[in-house]
Amino acid sequence: MNIAVVLRQVPDLVETLDIDRTGTALDWDTASWIVNECDDHALEQALLLKEAGGGSVTVVALDAGDVDNTLYTAAAKGADRILKIPLDDPTPPAPRAAAALLAQAIRTLDAELVLVGVQAHNELDGVLPPLLAAGLERPYVGVIRGVQPGAEPGTVTACKEFPGAVMARMQVRLPAVLGILGAEQPPRYVPVSRIRAAMKATQFEEPEVTVPARDARVTVRRLYAPASAARAEILSGSVSDVAARLVTILAERGILK
Amino acid sequence: MSASDVLVLAEIQRGMLADITLELLAAARQLTAATGGSVLCAVLSDDGQSHASALAAADRVLLVNDPQLAAYAPEPYVAALCEIVRAEQPCAVLIGGTSIGWDVAPLLASRLDIPLVTGCRAIQAEGEGLAVTTAFCGGKLLADVQVTARPAVLMVLPGSCRAAAAPGRAQIEVRTLAAPLESGAVRFQEWVLPAAGDVDITQQDILVAVGRGIQQQDNLALAEELATALGGAVCASRPVVDQGWLPATRQVGKSGMTVRPKLYLAFGISGAPEHVEGMQSAELIVAVNTDPKAPIFDAAHYGAELDALDLLPALAEAATARKGEASQSA
Numbered sequence A: 001m002n003i004a005v006v007l008r009q010v011p012d013l014v015e016t017l018d019i020d021r022t023g024t025a026l027d028w029d030t031a032s033w034i035v036n037e038c039d040d041h042a043l044e045q046a047l048l049l050k051e052a053g054g055g056s057v058t059v060v061a062l063d064a065g066d067v068d069n070t071l072y073t074a075a076a077k078g079a080d081r082i083l084k085i086p087l088d089d090p091t092p093p094a095p096r097a098a099a100a101l102l103a104q105a106i107r108t109l110d111a112e113l114v115l116v117g118v119q120a121h122n123e124l125d126g127v128l129p130p131l132l133a134a135g136l137e138r139p140y141v142g143v144i145r146g147v148q149p150g151a152e153p154g155t156v157t158a159c160k161e162f163p164g165a166v167m168a169r170m171q172v173r174l175p176a177v178l179g180i181l182g183a184e185q186p187p188r189y190v191p192v193s194r195i196r197a198a199m200k201a202t203q204f205e206e207p208e209v210t211v212p213a214r215d216a217r218v219t220v221r222r223l224y225a226p227a228s229a230a231r232a233e234i235l236s237g238s239v240s241d242v243a244a245r246l247v248t249i250l251a252e253r254g255i256l257k
Numbered sequence B: 001m002s003a004s005d006v007l008v009l010a011e012i013q014r015g016m017l018a019d020i021t022l023e024l025l026a027a028a029r030q031l032t033a034a035t036g037g038s039v040l041c042a043v044l045s046d047d048g049q050s051h052a053s054a055l056a057a058a059d060r061v062l063l064v065n066d067p068q069l070a071a072y073a074p075e076p077y078v079a080a081l082c083e084i085v086r087a088e089q090p091c092a093v094l095i096g097g098t099s100i101g102w103d104v105a106p107l108l109a110s111r112l113d114i115p116l117v118t119g120c121r122a123i124q125a126e127g128e129g130l131a132v133t134t135a136f137c138g139g140k141l142l143a144d145v146q147v148t149a150r151p152a153v154l155m156v157l158p159g160s161c162r163a164a165a166a167p168g169r170a171q172i173e174v175r176t177l178a179a180p181l182e183s184g185a186v187r188f189q190e191w192v193l194p195a196a197g198d199v200d201i202t203q204q205d206i207l208v209a210v211g212r213g214i215q216q217q218d219n220l221a222l223a224e225e226l227a228t229a230l231g232g233a234v235c236a237s238r239p240v241v242d243q244g245w246l247p248a249t250r251q252v253g254k255s256g257m258t259v260r261p262k263l264y265l266a267f268g269i270s271g272a273p274e275h276v277e278g279m280q281s282a283e284l285i286v287a288v289n290t291d292p293k294a295p296i297f298d299a300a301h302y303g304a305e306l307d308a309l310d311l312l313p314a315l316a317e318a319a320t321a322r323k324g325e326a327s328q329s330a
Ligand SMILES: Cc1cc2nc3c(=O)[nH]c(=O)nc-3n(C[C@H](O)[C@H](O)[C@H](O)COP(=O)(O)OP(=O)(O)OC[C@H]3O[C@@H](n4cnc5c(N)ncnc54)[C@H](O)[C@@H]3O)c2cc1C
Pocket: A013, A014, A118, A119, A143, A181, B102, B210, B211, B212, B213, B214, B236, B237, B238, B239, B240, B251, B252, B253, B254, B255, B256, B257, B267, B268, B269, B270, B271, B272, B273, B274, B275, B278, B288, B289, B290, B291, B294, B306, B307, B308, B309
């Protein structure tokens, strides 16, 4: 099976998120970038399918953030081809524009299955995978954990997550786009030496794309840290002070008997 | 049909009306108080009549009955909803940020070429458009967003609005679609239920929850020790389950369990909206996180900006000592 995987860069939430001078967007210059976690799972799922049944994995990404590192890591993990879509502006485009750019590149591939992370935490006016499916005129289902070759030829079986650790097994006729939440196993680790080797051996292909018009129907007026009235009372002091205080609170409430 | 109406998609999961539907109806009612329109509720099912009485908080319940809607599949769902939105022309379509909502909301917006906003926490009418506050970057930031085109699809975060009581008597209408729905390329096959035999975390009074901040599988033992000392059980956020360190039955959140214990201790969990929706009703929430800006502190009653790996054993020890003192004095 030939599979295309989309890898996005997102700001690392563990680091400080600065807001730019307009007060309406993240300051991309100071953001620290990592691969979008669900996309990393999508890549893992694609590699598992390839290992089980042959075919190829092509990674497609927009040239935003620190994408080169992510792409070399994908090559070291086993991706066969890498398409890096050049952008005039290094800020990541909104989901609709991103989907239009990615669809142009993916259309040139012979990919029966497109796997994309179901969500990126910095999207607010769109969800990329279904928009991409619409752009490719392919069916879509998301919130998937685990994809396997289907019982019938030309199909896969995808497990869609529901509350309560319940899954719906769905049969998906290909070609299709799936929004991945988790792979069947955690994303594989690759040693730095393999990534370095991939840096020397891998050539990124740069497809030609036309940049779509901006969608101005949804605009951010203000971006800010929540000032919650209900914020927790912070217990200060040493570890043992906090432990003692918590035990007292639990005992007073009758939780610790 | 009116451009001031608000349409809610009723969510039916495994034949049951999901709680989010009543939250959406409450949000819709607040919105129509400003727009002057009616609250409509679409029920997509093979036989929606059985759900209609629970939807009295709407003004009109639109039942779309079709065999293709017996179990969820994206294409028939979106086709049916498109037809309703085209016919009713509401100013907003409210859909829950659920497993079904994450498919249907963006597919609907894209099919009708109308705007979509995800992670909605608060929605207000504003002139001809809408003003929406949404969670951004895992809840670490909020964004005030202006939507200038109607209708818009708004994907609402579960837990953002208190469920509507049902004062009214909704008018029930059975809608016949222009043509019977066709099955699509994605078809429901069967439900896969979690394996029985594990601890049922929904029945525990005390939960020690661990997230990615515990760093390694070996550190789970620290959480187990604390849970034993307190007489509770260990549960986790999604990354811990994704790593295979705990079974899916221990996951709390959107695709995991919804828990309401007396005590929820969250160690090394950031507090992403998808996690918080599963634990926000706990009676007492204590969060331990090294990042003072972690959103989990907004959901917690008490917090400690400490290393979870230090506090876990210290708290286990202090709890064991306190229990010892209590049993001696008894
Ligand atoms: C459709 C969908 C469904 C989802 N369903 C769920 C669900 O059911 N449940 C769920 O949990 N998530 C779910 N998620 C994922 C969710 O969005 C978050 O990615 C996830 O909750 C993050 O888990 P975390 O807090 O453990 O990890 P992170 O967000 O990575 O946070 C780790 C935290 O640990 C802190 N930390 C690090 N080291 C330490 C230390 N030594 N001591 C103390 N603190 C430390 C960090 O400051 C950080 O705040 C879902 C996502 C989607 C898109």
